[in-house]
Every structure is written in structure tokens, then in C-alpha cells.
Amino acid sequence: MNGEALIDVRGLKKHFAVNRGFLSHHAEGTVKAVDGVSFTIYRGETLGLIGESGCGKSTLSRMLIGLSESTEGEIFFRGRKVDKRTINEIRTSMQMVFQDPYSSLDPRMCMRRIVEEPLRIHTHLSRAEKLERILPLVKQLGFSEDDLKKYPHEFSGGQRQRIGIARAFVLGPEFIICDEPVSALDVSIQAQILNLFRELQREKGVTYLFISHDMSVIKHVSDRIAVMYLGRIVELAGKNELFSDTLHPYTKALISSIPIPDPRIHTDMKPLEGELPSPLNPPSGCPFRLRCGKAMDICSSSVPQLREIRKGHYAACHLFDGDAGLC
Amino acid sequence: MERILAIRGLKTYYRAKNRIVPAVDGVDLDLEKGEMLGIVGESGCGKSTVARSVIGLIDRSYTEIAGGTAVFDGMDLLHLPPKEMNRIRGARISMIFQNPLTSLNPVYTIENQITEILSVHTDMNKEEKHRRCIELMKMVGIPAPESRLKDYPHQLSGGMQQRVLIAIALACNPDIIIADEPTTALDVTIQAQILQLIRSINREHGMSMILITHNMGIVAQMCGRIMVMYGGVCVEEGTTMEIFTSPLHPYTEGLLRAIPSIADDKEELFSIPGTVPRFTYPVSSCRFAGRCPYSERGCTESEPPLIEMENGRKVRCFRYMEKEAAL
Known part of the structure; x- marks a missing residue:
């Protein structure tokens, strides 16, 4: 992928202190929710995060959008470092679409107020001007002018998600984080929303960070895909390379766990053994080694770093220590 | 058939x-x-x-x-x-439900909940119920069942909770x-x-x-x-x-x-x-x-x-x- 970097993340960490009891302030340990993540999102692309x-x-997504402060590391947006002073200037360029279309819309606001809210906060447009701004957008998303008077409960799940999308697009942002935007929806509605995201991207040239736990959805929407495990990115590649030339054992396991909707293709669904270890007490070395079929001695002693194994294809795994040609 | x-x-x-x-x-x-x-x-x-x-x-x-x-x-x-x-x-005829955490009673131990169904439907004595409980937990793949008997639902992961529900259904x-x-x-x-x-x-x-x-x-x-x-x-x-x-x-x-x-x-x-x-x-x-x-x-x-x-x-x-x- 060549192009201009829109977002650059370097060594981002978020550690949460865990207290022993709810009255005690004595820290029992830290949860390394995000532990040293670096990647770049290019303008106009969709980066899938699974x-x-x-x-x-x-x-990670909350830190990118400034809803949560990082413990360590830096975020650059259009080449400028994001910190407390600059965050407010770039807020209008970043938006988020949330997972649950039921809880992310205020039940006491009508659709017009919900979609206009970003304009009310960030601009000084008059009532009529605001309406003028939102009308073409809501019409494009399949609503009529009468719908603007309705309240969230009058809409179906798919329609509510489209209201959330309208709200995210109304300021004309450059970057949108979609946090599991279709996982609460039925298959037929999910397809409508996925098509809509794509159509809007083609038209407005926005950049997406698309988060999902559904591999087939991620494959459908993304240009490149990053795979996360226990606070780290373990593999990052273009979507076709990720699926055809999978490097990391965890990504392999993820892909083979998906039941394929075709009875002629037999998925062996060879389950990965064990479960995600407690982030409070992660294994030493590679976080994946306890569930990995290919774990070696070195895996318990040193944490593998994310390195470029093939052109544009990054993985964090000691299996590829020998192929260190590119970096 | x-x-x-x-x-x-x-x-x-x-x-x-x-x-x-x-x-x-x-x-x-x-x-x-x-x-x-x-x-x-x-x-x-x-x-x-x-x-x-x-x-x-x-x-x-x-x-x-x-x-x-x-x-x-x-x-x-x-x-x-x-x-x-x-x-x-x-x-x-028994049933396995969707959400394991809401289907299990939070104030009873795992053993309690598995043996409850045996008390209702069979005339096993305490010893027999205990043995059957361990046998069921082994059957559904809960590692070290003896040490898990006295756990409460919140101490288990989602996957393990679902296994407990399956054990109850199989009892x-x-x-x-x-x-x-x-x-x-x-x-x-x-x-x-x-x-x-x-x-x-x-x-x-x-x-x-x-x-x-x-x-x-x-x-x-x-x-x-x-x-x-x-x-x-x-x-x-x-x-x-x-x-x-x-x-x-x-x-x-x-x-x-x-x-x-x-x-x-x-x-x-x-x-x-x-x-x-x-x-x-x-x-x-x-x-x-x-x-x-x-x-x-x-x-x-x-x-x-x-x-x-x-x-x-x-x-x-x-x-x-x-x-x-x-x-």
C-alpha cells in the first residue's frame, strides 16, 4: 500500500492498574490492555482489526479517538502529534460508529437532534443551515424527511445503525472508527450496512479502522488486516496475503476456526486449545505460546517483535527469525 | 429411522x-x-x-x-x-441456552448447579451425585474438574460456563x-x-x-x-x-x-x-x-x-x- 499516512501509531501502550478491593487503592497488578502497538493507516484505505x-x-480504538489516554507511545494524525492541545482541533476529523445501535443513540432525542448534534457542538450554523447539511445525507442513507421527527425506538436495528452512520458522517470526517458496527445485526441487514460503508467510502474518500471479531466480515471490508492477541499486533498484511500466505500460528487458528457456510467444504474446525490467558498474568515471552502448536524454547524467554517478513507483510513470531532478510 | x-x-x-x-x-x-x-x-x-x-x-x-x-x-x-x-x-429433553452467564445462578457453586438436576430427576445419593458430577465435567472437557467443583460461575470463562451448561443438559x-x-x-x-x-x-x-x-x-x-x-x-x-x-x-x-x-x-x-x-x-x-x-x-x-x-x-x-x- 503506498500513499500518504493518515495515522501513525508508535509504541502505543495502555496499562490499567488493578486494585485489590474496591475500597483499597493498593495496586495488585497491571493489566496491559494494549502493550506496544505500532502501525500506520493510509489515507483512503480500510484497515481491519481483528x-x-x-x-x-x-x-486501542478509544485511544486513537482520544476517549482514553495512552500510558506510553505516540499517535500522529496527518503528521501532527496528537496530545491534549491538538486533540480538540482534530476531533471533527475523526468519528466513531459504535457496536450497539440500541445503546449508542439517546432515546430522548429525535433523529434530527441526534444527527445534528455534532454540528451543534462544532459549528455555528443556524437551524435551517443545519437541516440543509443533514438532509442530503439522511436521504442518501434511505430516510425520508418525516423520519427526522421520529425517535430511536421507532426504528429497526439496521435503521438505527444507519442513524449512527449519518451522525458520524455529518461533519465530513476523514477518519472513522467502526467498532463492531454489524455484529448486533442480522445477516440480511448486515449486508446492507456493509455495502453502505463501502459506498460512502468510494464517494467521500474516508479512511476506516474497521474492528470486528468476524473474519469473513473483516475480509470483505478491509484492504489490510491487523490481527491482535493479548494487547499486541501479531500479524499485519494485505487481506489477500493474510489469507493465502498466513504466517502467524494464531491467525491460522483463527481462520480455521470459522465454520464455512458451504457443506461441500469441510472445515475441520480444529479448535485451538485453551483460552486467552488472563491479561493480569500473561505468560512470559510470546503471549500466544501456551496455545501454540509450534512453540519452541525461545518463545518462553523472549517476546517476538512485529517485523516485516515479506514485503508489506508483518508478523511477530519466532518461527520467522531466520527469514529476517527485509528488516 | x-x-x-x-x-x-x-x-x-x-x-x-x-x-x-x-x-x-x-x-x-x-x-x-x-x-x-x-x-x-x-x-x-x-x-x-x-x-x-x-x-x-x-x-x-x-x-x-x-x-x-x-x-x-x-x-x-x-x-x-x-x-x-x-x-x-x-x-x-433438555436445553442449552445462548448466554451462559445469565443461565447459571451466580450464588451457587458449579457442583451445586450440576447436582441440582440429578436431585430433581434421579434418586442418587450424595456420593453418586458427586461422582456423576465429576464424570460430566470430564465429559464436557473441563480440565481438573475436582478443583473446579467449588467455583462460582463468575470464576469461569465464557467457554467454561457454556461447558457447565452442556454438562447440566447432559446430566x-x-x-x-x-x-x-x-x-x-x-x-x-x-x-x-x-x-x-x-x-x-x-x-x-x-x-x-x-x-x-x-x-x-x-x-x-x-x-x-x-x-x-x-x-x-x-x-x-x-x-x-x-x-x-x-x-x-x-x-x-x-x-x-x-x-x-x-x-x-x-x-x-x-x-x-x-x-x-x-x-x-x-x-x-x-x-x-x-x-x-x-x-x-x-x-x-x-x-x-x-x-x-x-x-x-x-x-x-x-x-x-x-x-x-x-x-
Whole structure:
């Protein structure tokens, strides 16, 4: 992928202190929710982020959008470092679409107020101007002008998700984080929303970070895919390379775990043994080694770093220590 | 093959404020001994209501079984006195629910909850129950069961909680297990483990199972026969191979085309337009007519009957009737 970097993340970490009891402030340990993550998102692309629950993908997205402060590391947006002073200037360029279309819309606001809210906060447009701004957008998303008076409960799940999308697009952002935007929806509605994301991207040239736990959805929407495990990116590659030339054993396991919707193709569904280890007490060395079929001695002593194994294809695994040609 | 459960014309209606919602509106279903039958459909299509009606878990204060029979071992489950139903539910027909954390009681230990069902349905003494409990936990793959007996549900991971629920369902060696979205709340790698477990229970113990899910991948890999539901009725039924390779009903076709696939690269996903409408009793048109690409005038005038072919394949569509007539 060549192009201009829109977002550059370097060594980002988020550690949470865990207290012993709810009255005690004595820290029992730290949870390394995100532990040293670096990647680049290029303008106009969709970067897919996949991982199981608890791997830190939501924490990462919250830091990117400034909803949560990082413990360590830097984020650059359009080449400028994001910190407390600059975050407010770039807020209008970044938006988020949330997972649950039921809890992410205020039930006491009508659709018009919900979609206009970003304009109310960030601009000084008059009532009529605001309406003028949102009308073409909501019409494009399949609503009529009468719908603007309705409240969230009057809409179906798919329609609510489209209201959330309208709200995210109304300021004309450059970057949108989609945090599991279709996982609460039925298959037929999911397809409508996925097509809509694509159509809007083609038209407005926005950049997406698309988070999902569903491999087939990620494959469908992304240009490149990052796989996270226990707070780290373990593999990052273009989507076709990731699926045809999978490097990391965890990615392999993820792909083979998906039941394929075709009875002629037999998925052996060879399950990965064990479960995600507790982030409070992660294994030494490679976080994946306890579930990995190919674990070696070195895996318990040293943490593998994310390195470019083939052109544009990064993996963090000691199996490829020999192929260190490119970096 | 021996038929273990025969449902005929099941009608379950919900009474809403000023209308009657036909959640299940005339469903026939046969379950053979040792088979794994899949029921698929989107939320609100009535698939869970079928299961809950059979096992007597519907709230009679607003729900009414308006007709039909469900014959199991010579008894009609729909019209059984509550006392007799209690002897069957959990012992001879048991159920695995979707959300393991809300299905388990947070203030009782695992041992308590597994042995509870043995106390109700068997006359085992304390020692026997304890042994059976450990045996069950081993069977469902809980490592070191002796040390887990005194754990509370919140101390277990989602996958382990689901295994406990499966152990409870298996406790009395039931004839039928109904699994209602058993893996929807789980991550893919854990989902693969649980599906593997369910498959081995079906094969090794010859247990008949009904698997309810919205995931076409899961039915493709797990079930021999599938019933597709829409708007409270069966729209198509056949072997998994038939349904996936030559779907007859436009809804099934749409569902299959709407799934993003890992195997091929489609620019645009096919999507079924609109959303699942709300039905009010009585329904006098094809329930899918409003969203169907092939719908004609006749489709809104009366409801097509469920046509059964010689090989047991069923479909509910006027288009198919016409084709048949032309032949």
C-alpha cells in the first residue's frame, strides 16, 4: 500500500492498574490492555482489526479517538502529534460508529437532534443551515424527511445503525472508527450496512479502522488486516496475503476456526486449545505460546517483535527469525 | 429411522396490547433419532419460540399455544399437565441456552448447579451425585474438574460456563437436546471448541439434537437437515446439501448470498431489501412478499402452502408451484 499516512501509531501502550478491593487503592497488578502497538493507516484505505474479546482492540480504538489516554507511545494524525492541545482541533476529523445501535443513540432525542448534534457542538450554523447539511445525507442513507421527527425506538436495528452512520458522517470526517458496527445485526441487514460503508467510502474518500471479531466480515471490508492477541499486533498484511500466505500460528487458528457456510467444504474446525490467558498474568515471552502448536524454547524467554517478513507483510513470531532478510 | 419428536401445526401466539402476534404460525417438524437438525432464520422469525413451546418454557400469561401437537414418546408435550412436563424437561429433553452467564445462578457453586438436576430427576445419593458430577465435567472437557467443583460461575470463562451448561443438559442422559444459539456469545476459537464438543455428543452418544442458530456457517458444518424459518413459518426444509447447493425459496437464496465469504471476493454483497416486517394475525399474504425480488400480485393475495416433495424436501413459494405445474 503506498500513499500518504493518515495515522501513525508508535509504541502505543495502555496499562490499567488493578486494585485489590474496591475500597483499597493498593495496586495488585497491571493489566496491559494494549502493550506496544505500532502501525500506520493510509489515507483512503480500510484497515481491519481483528481479535478475540479482551485482546485490546476496543481500548486501542478509544485511544486513537482520544476517549482514553495512552500510558506510553505516540499517535500522529496527518503528521501532527496528537496530545491534549491538538486533540480538540482534530476531533471533527475523526468519528466513531459504535457496536450497539440500541445503546449508542439517546432515546430522548429525535433523529434530527441526534444527527445534528455534532454540528451543534462544532459549528455555528443556524437551524435551517443545519437541516440543509443533514438532509442530503439522511436521504442518501434511505430516510425520508418525516423520519427526522421520529425517535430511536421507532426504528429497526439496521435503521438505527444507519442513524449512527449519518451522525458520524455529518461533519465530513476523514477518519472513522467502526467498532463492531454489524455484529448486533442480522445477516440480511448486515449486508446492507456493509455495502453502505463501502459506498460512502468510494464517494467521500474516508479512511476506516474497521474492528470486528468476524473474519469473513473483516475480509470483505478491509484492504489490510491487523490481527491482535493479548494487547499486541501479531500479524499485519494485505487481506489477500493474510489469507493465502498466513504466517502467524494464531491467525491460522483463527481462520480455521470459522465454520464455512458451504457443506461441500469441510472445515475441520480444529479448535485451538485453551483460552486467552488472563491479561493480569500473561505468560512470559510470546503471549500466544501456551496455545501454540509450534512453540519452541525461545518463545518462553523472549517476546517476538512485529517485523516485516515479506514485503508489506508483518508478523511477530519466532518461527520467522531466520527469514529476517527485509528488516 | 426412528422418529423421536413429531411436531404438527404448532401455533404459538403472543398477545400484545391490541393485536395478536403469530410468533409461530403452523410449523411441522420431525426429529429422527440421532440426527442433528438445524433451524435457521433471523431474529424474530420464531425459531426460539418453537423450541420454548416444545419444552414448555413459554410464559402463558401472554402467550398462547393456539394449536398443534408435539408428540414425544406417545405424549403430546403441548398439552401435558405441568407436573408431567416437569418430569420430562431437563431429564428427557433438555436445553442449552445462548448466554451462559445469565443461565447459571451466580450464588451457587458449579457442583451445586450440576447436582441440582440429578436431585430433581434421579434418586442418587450424595456420593453418586458427586461422582456423576465429576464424570460430566470430564465429559464436557473441563480440565481438573475436582478443583473446579467449588467455583462460582463468575470464576469461569465464557467457554467454561457454556461447558457447565452442556454438562447440566447432559446430566440425565436426555433423548433430545435443544441448543438455542449455543455459541453466539463466544469468540470464534472457543466457538470451534464448543461446536466440536456438541458434535461429539451427537455422534458418540447418539443424542438427537436441534440446533438453533442464525449462522449459516454453523449449520453447514454441523447439521444434516435444515429448516429455514421466516415470519413464524417454515419457508424451506431439506438436507443441508440441498439447501446450500440449490435453495428454492427466494429468502434462503438471499440469506446465502448475503454472507460475506472468506473463499471469494465480491465487491458488493447481495442484500435483502427492507427489514423483517411485524406480522399481525391473521396473515393473508406470502410473508416474504414485501422483500422478495420475484414477488407478483398473487403473492400478496394469499399465503402459499408448504409443498412437500417426494424426497421430503419442502418449500413455501408460489413460484415453485408454477414450475411444478409446468412440468
